[in-house]
Amino acid sequence: MIRILLIGLWICAVALGSLYVAVWQNSATAAVGSEAIEILDDGKTDVFSVPIIIDNAVQGYVVSQLAYTLDHGVNASFGIPVSYFINDEIFRQFYGHYSDVKEVQKVNFDDVRKAIIDGVNARFPQPLVKDLLVEQFNYITAQEIRDQNTKGVKRQ
Structure with missing residues (x-):
């Protein structure tokens, strides 16, 4: 026992x-x-298109939608939606920077991503954007859009 x-x-x-x-x-x-x-906030931009103009004519569009992560502490101190700044940086990256459509089609997104993050963070006293993720990133030629719009319409 x-x-x-x-x-x-x-x-x-x-x-x-x-x-x-x-x-x-x-x-x-x-x-x-x-x-x-590290506490992060997240969000995503609206679908956004940038016209690619070469020789005074629209040759196509860069269509993008990005998801992003933000530093929560810095984001809480600002009341401005960051997606506006990201869209502005996308526009600055693509509008008027290309002289040939083939250059646009061979864009290295890692370089663009870094440039967008650096551009947005430069506008704030502390780094805000931690990372960008691709939801959608396409180049659509103007001819593809015309063909899509005239599908089923008889040409005279």
Whole structure:
């Protein structure tokens, strides 16, 4: 009988000891982790198109929609929607910068993404935009749009 009682006490002591160690280790990790966790806000821009004008004629459109992550602390201090600034930077990146349609079709989005993030963050006293993700990023030629609009219409 005493033997069973001692085994039961031993099991309780081991269980309580392991519980104490687990709670102590978790609280130490949470204290360090709470300083390292960064709170982010997210959102996305509306579908946005930029006309590509070459030789005084519209040759096509860059159509984009981007998702973004923002630093929560910096975002909370400003009441302005960031999507306006991102759309403006997209427009600045593409409008009037190309002399050939083939250049537009070979755009490296990583370079564009970095330029947009840097351009938006330059407008704020602290970096706001953390990352941009692609929802939609296409180049559509003016001829494709004309063909789509005249589909099913007989030409005379």
